[in-house]
Amino acid sequence: xxxxxxxxxxxxxxxxxxxxxxxxxxxxxxxxxxxxxxxxxxxxxxxxxxxxxxxxxxxxxxxxxxxxxxxxxxxxxxxxxxxxxxxxxxxxxxxxxxxxxxxxxxxxxxxxxxxxxxxxxxxxxxxxxxxxxxxxxxxxxxxxxxxxxxxxxxxxxxxxxxxxxxxxxxxxxxxxxxxxxxxxxxxxxxxxxxxxxxxxxxxxxxxxxxxxxxxxxxxxxxxxxxxxxxxxxxxxxxxxxxxxxxxxxxxxxxxxxxxxxxxxxxxxxxxxxxxxxxxxxxxxxxxxxxxxxxxxxxxxxxxxxxxxxxxxxxxxxxxxxxxxxxxxxxxxxxxxxxxxxxxxxxxxxxxxxxxxxxxxxxxxxxxxxxxxxxxxxxxxxxxxxxxxxxxxxxxxxxxxxxxxxxxxxxxxxxxxxxxxxxxxxxxxxx
Amino acid sequence: xxxxxxxxxxxxxxxxxxxxxxxxxxxxxxxxxxxxxxxxxxxxxxxxxxxxxxxxxxxxxxxxxxxxxxxxxxxxxxxxxxxxxxxxxxxxxxxxxxxxxxxxxxxxxxxxxxxxxxxxxxxxxxxxxxxxxxxxxxxxxxxxxxxxxxxxxxxxxxxxxxxxxxxxxxxxxxxxxxxxxxxxxxxxxxxxxxxxxxxxxxxxxxxxxxxxxxxxxxxxxxxxxxxxxxxxxxxxxxxxxxxxxxxxxxxxxxxxxxxxxxxxxxxxxxxxxxxxxxxxxxxxxxxxxxxxxxxxxxxxxxxxxxxxxxxxxxxxxxxxxxxxxxxxxxxxxxxxxxxxxxxxxxxxxxxxxxxxxxxxxxxxxxxxxxxxxxxxxxxxxxxxxxxxxxxxxxxxxxxxxxxxxxxxxxxxxxxxxxxxxxxxxxxxxx
Numbered sequence: 042x043x044x045x046x047x048x049x050x051x052x053x054x055x056x057x058x059x060x061x062x063x064x065x066x067x068x069x070x071x072x073x074x075x076x077x078x079x080x081x082x083x084x085x086x087x088x089x090x091x092x093x094x095x096x097x098x099x100x101x102x103x104x105x106x107x108x109x110x111x112x113x114x115x116x117x118x119x120x121x122x123x124x125x126x127x128x129x130x131x132x133x134x135x136x137x138x139x140x141x142x143x144x145x146x147x148x149x150x151x152x153x154x155x156x157x158x159x160x161x162x163x164x165x166x167x168x169x170x171x172x173x174x175x176x177x178x179x180x181x182x183x184x185x186x187x188x189x190x191x192x193x194x195x196x197x198x199x200x201x202x203x204x205x206x207x208x209x210x211x212x213x214x215x216x217x218x219x220x221x222x223x224x225x226x227x228x229x230x231x232x233x234x235x236x237x238x239x240x241x242x243x244x245x246x247x248x249x250x251x252x253x254x255x256x257x258x259x260x261x262x263x264x265x266x267x268x269x270x271x272x273x274x275x276x277x278x279x280x281x282x283x284x285x286x287x288x289x290x291x292x293x294x295x296x297x298x299x300x301x302x303x304x305x306x307x308x309x310x311x312x313x314x315x316x317x318x319x320x321x322x323x324x325x326x327x328x329x330x331x332x333x334x335x336x337x338x339x340x341x342x343x344x345x346x347x348x349x350x351x352x353x354x355x356x357x358x359x360x361x362x363x364x365x366x367x368x369x370x371x372x373x374x375x376x377x378x379x380x381x382x383x384x385x386x387x388x389x390x391x392x393x394x395x396x397x398x399x400x401x402x403x404x405x406x407x408x409x410x411x412x413x414x415x416x417x418x419x420x421x422x423x424x425x426x427x428x429x430x431x432x433x434x435x436x437x438x439x440x441x442x443x444x445x446x447x448x449x450x451x452x453x454x455x456x457x458x459x460x461x462x463x464x465x466x467x468x469x470x471x
Numbered sequence: 472x473x474x475x476x477x478x479x480x481x482x483x484x485x486x487x488x489x490x491x492x493x494x495x496x497x498x499x500x501x502x503x504x505x506x507x508x509x510x511x512x513x514x515x516x517x518x519x520x521x522x523x524x525x526x527x528x529x530x531x532x533x534x535x536x537x538x539x540x541x542x543x544x545x546x547x548x549x550x551x552x553x554x555x556x557x558x559x560x561x562x563x564x565x566x567x568x569x570x571x572x573x574x575x576x577x578x579x580x581x582x583x584x585x586x587x588x589x590x591x592x593x594x595x596x597x598x599x600x601x602x603x604x605x606x607x608x609x610x611x612x613x614x615x616x617x618x619x620x621x622x623x624x625x626x627x628x629x630x631x632x633x634x635x636x637x638x639x640x641x642x643x644x645x646x647x648x649x650x651x652x653x654x655x656x657x658x659x660x661x662x663x664x665x666x667x668x669x670x671x672x673x674x675x676x677x678x679x680x681x682x683x684x685x686x687x688x689x690x691x692x693x694x695x696x697x698x699x700x701x702x703x704x705x706x707x708x709x710x711x712x713x714x715x716x717x718x719x720x721x722x723x724x725x726x727x728x729x730x731x732x733x734x735x736x737x738x739x740x741x742x743x744x745x746x747x748x749x750x751x752x753x754x755x756x757x758x759x760x761x762x763x764x765x766x767x768x769x770x771x772x773x774x775x776x777x778x779x780x781x782x783x784x785x786x787x788x789x790x791x792x793x794x795x796x797x798x799x800x801x802x803x804x805x806x807x808x809x810x811x812x813x814x815x816x817x818x819x820x821x822x823x824x825x826x827x828x829x830x831x832x833x834x835x836x837x838x839x840x841x842x843x844x845x846x847x848x849x850x851x852x853x854x855x856x857x858x859x860x861x862x863x864x865x866x867x868x869x870x871x872x873x874x875x876x877x878x879x880x881x882x883x884x885x886x887x888x889x890x891x892x893x894x895x896x897x898x899x900x901x
Contacts, residue, residue: 081666109862163667198652
């Protein structure tokens with residue numbers, strides 16, 4: 042007999058199959074027992090009639106605890122009322138392993154409790170939907186770059202120095218010295234772009250920030266493309282194309298997940314090109330119009346980002362930030378050297394920044410001056426300066442934060458549910 | 472005028488295009504100058520004739536230093552003698568940035584020197600080929616699992632404890648306590664498999680081993696599938712299918728890279744299913760036949776692996792190892808409890824282990840006993856034991872080491888060239 046998973050069940054209507062999974066729910070109605078079987082790809086209702094199964098199997102259906110592992114055999118029947126459109130008329134039910142009293146009940150638990158049981162919480166329908174959506178987004182993002190001829194690069198996780206500032210580095214004991222966990226693959230991506238043309242880094246990044254907001258994780262994943270001979274405008278186009286692809290792919294292939302998450306599809310359907318593009322200076326005016334006090338030269342905080350992103354029903358690019366609030370590697374605007382050729386993409390519905398990037402400084406002299414101005418140690422950056430000594434070229438790129446992007450697309454409040462095992466300032470377990 | 476990259480040049484024969492890249496080589500022949508332009512996707516020969524360009528452009532072609540960034544304009548001409556089959560008759564040459572004296576000359580450098588200049592060494596044709604091949608292999612591996620309905624999962628990098636033994640952990644300062652860099656995503660992958668059915672983890676892993684062999688990196692990448700309700704035999708089939716796909720894809724789409732690496736294609740063409748499958752006990756006999764002294768119960772070292780993998784012209788599965796030399800989570804063989812349901816795949820041509828895996832212990836009692844026997848701290852593993860308390864099911868998986876697999880497929884000696892920025896015991900820079 043074929044072992045079939047619920048995602049392939051429609052091809053087996055009228056046939057007898059075997060299913061393997063866990064008891065996600067159960068109920069009875071008169072002499073009939075219903076088990077909701079969860080097998081990973083989906084759930085299916087299994088109907089147990091006393092005259093169709095052995096007495097032992099019927100008793101098992103009655104008593105089997107939640108989340109026990111079972112093997113079900115039965116006939117696949119089309120039934121429009123069932124979730125998924127099919128159900129199983131059970132001919133045999135076998136216990137693989139009886140579960141102890143399952144700690145996650147149908148009632149509400151506090152987040153602390155759920156996070157302590159993250160290894161089990163992952164099995165709930167909402168968490169399954171989020172993880173499946175995460176996988177689909179990652180696949181779509183990689184495909185987007187693969188199709189355009191980008192080469193996937195792995196940047197090192199263990200680094201000798203910082204690339205985004207030294208205050209939020211995690212220090213590692215590396216034999217007889219110290220290493221630091223990477224904050225971004227960008228600097229290494231730039232080296233690879235000079236070798237390969239167009240590359241993307243997909244990997245984990247780390248920030249030892251003492252932030253307890255809904256947008257912060259200490260460990261998070263980024264996709265960071267970097268392109269030799271590209272400048273800011275075409276980099277913005279690329280970011281727009283990527284976001285449109287991610288949303289299209291979600292709407293096309295993740296309807297089931299969006300439904301489980303009760304996500305408003307209409308909000309996502311509005312995400313079509315072109316996205317509005319406004320400068321930082323225009324943002325200052327916009328904030329003033331909205332009655333938000335803000336001084337030109339300050340960085341946009343989460344509150345300002347929320348106001349801006351609520352002002353548009355599409356993602357919005359903010360460009361040409363004051364250079365002083367951006368990283369040392371940002372190229373200055375030739376037309377106004379106070380400004381950096383930087384861009385951030387703010388997601389709508391108040392989600393704020395999901396992409397940050399821009400054109401990189403390609404002049405050796407300018408970059409040396411920036412390193413000095415930022416008070417950075419130059420020694421560990423000599424190799425990075427080499428990229429400007431030997432065939433420097435205009436280049437640009439950006440970083441997309443997977444968790445923040447997923448939080449927006451899934452329409453959930455806190456990034457902690459967007460990664461299988463979140464790491465927060467006070468959360469390292471399980 | 473269109474900016475065209477060398478990978479698309481065949482569509483522009485007879486047309487005038489713009490190319491952007493770096494001067495990889497140059498030579499002159501009488502009044503003609505030849506520049507070899509490297510643009511990432513490939514290289515192309517540019518022919519500069521004195522009567523076709525300005526005097527300035529001709530002088531530039533004469534004097535431009537190696538690795539300078541340039542923009543070339545000219546007509547694409549088909550020429551079978553050229554590498555790639557096309558060359559450019561230059562009409563204009565512009566300097567983007569003049570390179571200082573390039574430190575990597577055509578002459579041989581020591582490995583230490585090249586590793587110190589890894590950010591530049593990446594530009595050499597052999598390193599470009601390796602990175603492109605790495606990207607192709609990663610893509611093929613992820614596609615292999617995606618097509619089969621596996622969900623991509625990111626396991627945490629920062630972990631509270633060990634999963635492969637405590638002697639080779641990197642310790643991280645995590646706010647007011649310690650964390651450790653993950654050695655494998657497997658334990659987390661098991662939790663995800665119980666939620667999602669079939670998953671794969673693709674991410675970096677770390678071992679603080681004081682090994683200076685050609686097979687060791689302190690930071691390396693793995694792809695680790697984990698499948699609920701799977702047992703050992705079908706897991707071996709999956710690993711065989713994966714390796715065949717990787718080799719097929721390499722032969723199909725990476726001919727240029729294999730050529731640059733001078734890889735013997737015939738050796739790869741032999742990699743077809745089925746692969747030989749032998750038990751550990753049969754290995755002991757084989758080693759005896761080969762005159763290699765070896766005692767049943769010892770672990771296979773690099774030397775033994777080399778002997779075994781040289782005995783076959785295909786990858787070979789070794790299964791049913793003594794349980795004492797395998798990790799605590801390996802399931803025992805019911806027919807012989809001295810043995811673990813483990814499997815390793817040894818690559819041919821002396822490359823040794825590229826995959827390790829097997830069936831996981833799914834009995835709570837047995838797993839508790841193993842944890843005690845291995846002297847492991849049980850507290851941080853309670854969550855992992857929960858997977859056996861709540862709906863335990865047979866499950867299995869394996870880990871494929873990207874760098875070792877690439878070293879074999881590319882036919883190169885040392886894994887340090889298989890990752891963009893290798894991390895070794897004495898190498899953390901650049």
